[in-house]
Amino acid sequence: MGGRKVAIVTGAGRGIGRGITTTLAERGYDLVITSRTERDLDGTRAAVEEAGGSAMVVVADLRDPGTASRLVRSALTRFGRLDGLVNNAALNIFTPFWEQTDADLDRIIDTNLTAPFFLCQAAANHWVENGLPGAIVNISSAEDTIAYPEQVPYASSKGGLLSMTKVLALEWGPLGIRVNAVSPGSVDTDMTPEIYRREASSLMPIGRLGEPEEIGTCVHFLLSDEASFVTGTSLYADGGYMLQ
Amino acid sequence: MSADLAGKNAIVTGAASGIGRATALRLAADGANTFCVDRDETGLARVVSTLGQGHTGFTADLRLASSGREVVAAARRHWNDRIHILVNAAAILIREPTLQHSRAAWNLTLDINLKAPFRLSQEVVATMIEEGVRGSIVNVGSVEAVLPGRGHVAYTASKGAITMLTRSAAFEVAPYGIRVNAVAPGVVATGMNSDIREDPVRWSEMLAGTPMGRHAEPEEIAAVIAFLASDEPSFVTGATVTSDGGWTLH
Numbered sequence: 485m486g487g488r489k490v491a492i493v494t495g496a497g498r499g500i501g502r503g504i505t506t507t508l509a510e511r512g513y514d515l516v517i518t519s520r521t522e523r524d525l526d527g528t529r530a531a532v533e534e535a536g537g538s539a540m541v542v543v544a545d546l547r548d549p550g551t552a553s554r555l556v557r558s559a560l561t562r563f564g565r566l567d568g569l570v571n572n573a574a575l576n577i578f579t580p581f582w583e584q585t586d587a588d589l590d591r592i593i594d595t596n597l598t599a600p601f602f603l604c605q606a607a608a609n610h611w612v613e614n615g616l617p618g619a620i621v622n623i624s625s626a627e628d629t630i631a632y633p634e635q636v637p638y639a640s641s642k643g644g645l646l647s648m649t650k651v652l653a654l655e656w657g658p659l660g661i662r663v664n665a666v667s668p669g670s671v672d673t674d675m676t677p678e679i680y681r682r683e684a685s686s687l688m689p690i691g692r693l694g695e696p697e698e699i700g701t702c703v704h705f706l707l708s709d710e711a712s713f714v715t716g717t718s719l720y721a722d723g724g725y726m727l728q
Numbered sequence: 729m730s731a732d733l734a735g736k737n738a739i740v741t742g743a744a745s746g747i748g749r750a751t752a753l754r755l756a757a758d759g760a761n762t763f764c765v766d767r768d769e770t771g772l773a774r775v776v777s778t779l780g781q782g783h784t785g786f787t788a789d790l791r792l793a794s795s796g797r798e799v800v801a802a803a804r805r806h807w808n809d810r811i812h813i814l815v816n817a818a819a820i821l822i823r824e825p826t827l828q829h830s831r832a833a834w835n836l837t838l839d840i841n842l843k844a845p846f847r848l849s850q851e852v853v854a855t856m857i858e859e860g861v862r863g864s865i866v867n868v869g870s871v872e873a874v875l876p877g878r879g880h881v882a883y884t885a886s887k888g889a890i891t892m893l894t895r896s897a898a899f900e901v902a903p904y905g906i907r908v909n910a911v912a913p914g915v916v917a918t919g920m921n922s923d924i925r926e927d928p929v930r931w932s933e934m935l936a937g938t939p940m941g942r943h944a945e946p947e948e949i950a951a952v953i954a955f956l957a958s959d960e961p962s963f964v965t966g967a968t969v970t971s972d973g974g975w976t977l978h
Contacts, residue, residue, distance in 0.1 A: 650977050651977075653939065653974050653977060654939050654974055654977040654978060655939075657938075657939030657940040657941070657973065657974040658939060658940065658941050668963075669963075671963075688902075689898075689899055689902035689903065689965070689966075690902045690903075690905075690963070690965060691902070691903055694963035695963070698961075698962050698963035699963070701960040701961060701962070702960075702961055702963075702964065704960075705955050705960065705961070710951040710952070710954075710955060711951070711952065711955075711971075712944075712948050712951070713913075713914070713940070713944040713948040713949070713952075713971045713972065713973050714952065714969065714970070714971045714972075715939070715940065715973060715974050716939075716970075716974045716976075716977045717969065717970040717971075717972075719961075719964065719967060719969055720964065720966075720967045721961065721963045721964045721967075722963070722964075723902070723963050723965065724898055724899060724902045724965045724966050726966065727895050727896075727898055727899035727902075727965075727966040728899065
């Protein structure tokens, strides 16, 4: 299929999500961008348009069960096609394990694991019903493998996301739907704890934090036909953090 | 979409056939100048003539300890010391059951599959640091680093070692802006398995383990290598990109 491709990116208003969105727009994608905050999405839409793409803004809460099908429908209604899905939205709350509340646990698991699951399902249903190939990239984290203190729900959700990525890849491999993950290390966003920024040169083998666009290039690669034999894997983009 | 490798100088080992050959062609298509290394002189000549101007063949026997230095010294002379990319694709696979695996087969396999990438990386990294080149090294590992096949223990051991060679080299050279990564292919149609491909029963058994239900062409692995060799994954180092159609998922 020629023309511009179309992808859904969740959590597209800020940080890594905006970096992914902008990178994809520069490389020929139109985008359905979603977040709970309209003002953030306006900034991302402007960045997409500057990069020569079109963006459809969908203000939505990923914890709402209707959001997944709404996003897929939005792509088809506005652009007439859907090529890729990027599950990027995530929530982390730093709290000692014994002080974690039920409410926070639910919010984190719902956002980081349950929402990606049902979005994968909605996108794959569209592809399977129409006999189309598709590609999904789930944004995991170095924490799908290594541990940090005070973020048990977040780490659990990312471990779950990685396992889910593998199962979906296995199930959907025969259907021409590839499912992969990108697992970022510390990336410079407005959510980056100040201490990471201050100590990046000693914390990171590469000597610096990552930029959101450096996650974008990895997502672009995995969505593209360049990665035609790559499925069920995670690309660790961590500046070598996990080597220590 | 192609990675932009315009003006980059790339050494590719095992360039006469299989994944190495596909990689040389792919990097050249993306704009790189290639320095193709193989011991198969005829195959090498054929690849270089396909590549055309700006590309060079260099015959070397990578089982020799001196080969790392010779290859890199020749590439340095050729490119006035500027080397940006090294792809370690040369490898052999010898089928001998573990209990009968000969010392000769074991040594030969480790010499070519593990020690040559080590020696070449060492020489190339020294050159990159000297020249201030923020280069990229890509090693070809295998899914067998995770899930072993039967009857070629030295190959499997050498590929497991490639994973950690990649990680430890990446860790050490990261401060210089040099990235070291690997691709781990699953079933790819190359000379390494041409005998199995001729046997429909064995070949379909082999493909049965791949959820995508097919093998890869060498070009699909070359595409992953081209990505890793380029500046695109600038925050990725020490990583192994599994490219196996889902082989290792269960």
